[in-house]
Amino acid sequence: MKVNFLDLKSQYLSIKPEIDAAIQNVLDKTAFAAGPFVKEFEENFAKAQGAKFCVGVNSGTAALHIAFMAVDLKHGDEVIVPANTFFATPEAVSLAGAIPVFVDNEALYYNMDPSKIEAAITAKTKAIVAVNLYGQPAQLDTIKAIADKHNLLFIEDCAQSHLATYKGKSTGTYGIMGCFSFYPGKNLGAYGEGGAVITDDEALYKKMMALRDHGSAKKYFHDYIGHNYRLEGLQGAILNVKLKYLAAWTETRRKNALLYKLGLTGIKEVTLPTEIDGAYSVYHLFVVRVPRREALMQFLQDNGIYTGIHYPIPCHMQKAYDFLGYAKGSFPVSEKYAVEILSLPMSEQVNEAEIQYVCEKIREFYK
Ligand SMILES: Cc1ncc(COP(=O)(O)O)c(C=O)c1O
Known part of the structure; x- marks a missing residue:
């Protein structure tokens, strides 16, 4: 697939x-x-x-x-x-x-x-x-x-x-x-x-x-x-x-987020996203945190699954902002997450079978 x-x-x-x-x-x-x-x-x-x-x-x-x-x-x-x-x-x-x-960013949200x-x-x-x-x-x-x-x-x-x-x-x-x-x-x-x-x-x-x-x-x-x-x-x-369809597409994204959460539950290596109280989150991205991220990405890609990283380098570490003089370690949460975060396929077009397949492959990788 x-x-x-x-x-x-x-x-x-x-x-x-x-x-x-x-x-x-x-x-x-x-x-x-x-x-x-x-x-x-x-x-x-x-x-x-x-x-x-x-x-x-x-x-x-x-x-x-x-x-x-x-x-x-x-x-x-x-x-x-x-x-x-x-x-x-x-x-x-x-x-x-x-x-x-x-x-720095919050650890949970x-x-x-x-x-x-x-x-x-x-x-x-x-x-x-x-x-x-x-x-x-x-x-x-x-x-x-x-x-x-x-x-x-x-x-x-x-x-x-x-x-x-x-x-x-x-x-x-x-x-x-x-x-x-x-x-x-x-x-x-x-x-x-x-x-x-x-x-x-x-x-x-x-x-x-x-x-x-x-x-x-x-x-x-x-x-x-x-x-x-x-x-x-x-x-x-x-x-x-497209705006006419956005509310329905957003509901599908939320349903897909739930499917991911159910499908990935119990894999102790995978930290799932937490929705803050009072939020109607629209899951532009479904971002998990994982150890051995690059190896997992490669394994998923070998199995036909394409993922992303948002973002691999926090803004204060970008070369363009060298002149601001931020040292490594200035923002520990963002810096730690930059090497752990992984965005799984998410849109209103991804279907249940595809999400199940992604979850199965992640489970297989950490077995
Ligand atoms: C958080 C955030 N801010 C700003 C932008 C810039 O938007 P654009 O790519 O349309 O210029 C983006 C889009 O990539 C974004 O994700």
């Missing part, structure tokens, strides 16, 4: 007539850059996420960057981010001219550890960015309370947490802005690049709408130095189709 890490082709085939019609419609109307298909998607996505406004942009990185530009992050400002996240989180802080300050945030706050700290990693909400209420106490901005990176909720409220709505990615492999993926920022703040919304379009709200009148971060019409139309 072959179990791909991701199967975008079968997802496409499951909704092909609708997708093909949506693409043809954009071609017929030639609304390619932002425009009506993007606007319709923005309205639908804001609603799905429980926010008032949504700004569609052309990647998750652009979403983070535009959010940081909108709050006027300045050279030398510090922004607190988790040590284990995709590189784009601190990268966007750097793009905005500020300095990422890393905080893999998100930024709220108990370690206050020690990282200095007179230069301007914002805290929580990442809802692997689709699991961070402790958003606690982190927001810390931000409020210290008069800091609170922004969420929701690139992996579409439709996730924490204590009944959507991820992306605890912060003043929630930044999403629609990279093809995400829970809601474009057929190319895409991203969005949601917010309830009308002034920020208007500013970001201008920032994504060269700082211009009215054609050829430029109020800010912005960017070309417009979401394409084709991506808006495709995302609009």
Whole structure:
């Protein structure tokens, strides 16, 4: 049996007539850059996420960057981010001219550890960015309370947490802005690049709408130095189709997570993910921790099963951040997990037989 890490082709085939019609419609109307298909998607996505406004942009990185530009992050400002996240989180802080300050992740839930945030706050700290990693909400209420106490901005990176909720409220709505990615492999993926920022703040919304379009709200009148971060019409139309299926796909991911948990129970070498109380986790990734990871990966691959590592090097250890001067050992949880974590095939396309096969092979490896 072959179990791909991701199967975008079968997802496409499951909704092909609708997708093909949506693409043809954009071609017929030639609304390619932002425009009506993007606007319709923005309205639908804001609603799905429980926010008032949504700004569609052309990647998750652009979403983070535009959010940081909108709050006027300045050279030398510090922004607190988790040590284990995709590189784009601190990268966007750097793009905005500020300095990422890393905080270790929790041992149990893999998100930024709220108990370690206050020690990282200095007179230069301007914002805290929580990442809802692997689709699991961070402790958003606690982190927001810390931000409020210290008069800091609170922004969420929701690139992996579409439709996730924490204590009944959507991820992306605890912060003043929630930044999403629609990279093809995400829970809601474009057929190319895409991203969005949601917010309830009308002034920020208007500013970001201008920032994504060269700082211009009215054609050829430029109020800010912005960017070309417009979401394409084709991506808006495709995302609009896929958004209708997202709730059902998310339920399937959750069912698949449960199947993995049942199938892997009792293998003492495998540490399963723990869902934090109050979370509706959307399992962008199903991440276990295991000894002898590389050998297991190879064994699985030899048996047709493809896995991933998210992420093999914590951000503070990346070469690009050498200049920040973090020493090895700065963030023990993230560093330890980087050599133990393994992402198993997870999507709404993986079926029960495939999950059982993956679990059987892992059991066989540790026998
Ligand atoms: C946590 C996180 N932040 C930001 C990004 C950046 O998104 P994009 O790849 O769409 O620029 C990603 C996506 O890879 C991500 O996983």
